[in-house]
Amino acid sequence: MRVMLRAHMDTVATNEGIKTGALPQAIKTLMGKLKPEAAYFGLHEGVRSVWIVFDLQDSSQLPPLLEDLFLQFNAEIEVGPVMNAEDLAKGLAAMASSPS
Numbered sequence: 001m002r003v004m005l006r007a008h009m010d011t012v013a014t015n016e017g018i019k020t021g022a023l024p025q026a027i028k029t030l031m032g033k034l035k036p037e038a039a040y041f042g043l044h045e046g047v048r049s050v051w052i053v054f055d056l057q058d059s060s061q062l063p064p065l066l067e068d069l070f071l072q073f074n075a076e077i078e079v080g081p082v083m084n085a086e087d088l089a090k091g092l093a094a095m096a097s098s099p100s
Helices: 011-020 024-034 059-073 085-097
Strands: 002-008 036-045 048-056 078-079
Touching: 002 059, 011 024, 011 048, 011 059, 024 048, 024 059, 048 085
Parallel strands: none
Antiparallel strands: 002 048, 002 078, 036 048
16 A cells, blocks of 8 residues: 655754754654655655655554654654555546445
8 A cells, every 4th residue: 555654853863863863864764664655745744844745555554664664763654555646547437336
């Protein structure tokens, strides 16, 4: 299933992570594990944030993928299903072909 992870990370913790090199290493490790379709980095509500779209095979993958963000950077994380244009078209076509 294609999902989007959104993480907002604590400013003090990420400042320290930048100084020590822990933040770039954690992001590099996460990208290697997720092999994302897309990843974007920026600010949201005044804090460092990341949006990552990737395939999640099983929900049991989440704890080992996300714990470093919680533990090291006090991240607030949301994960939810998303669709690209092809997925949406397929879903809408299925709705149109099913009886009401």
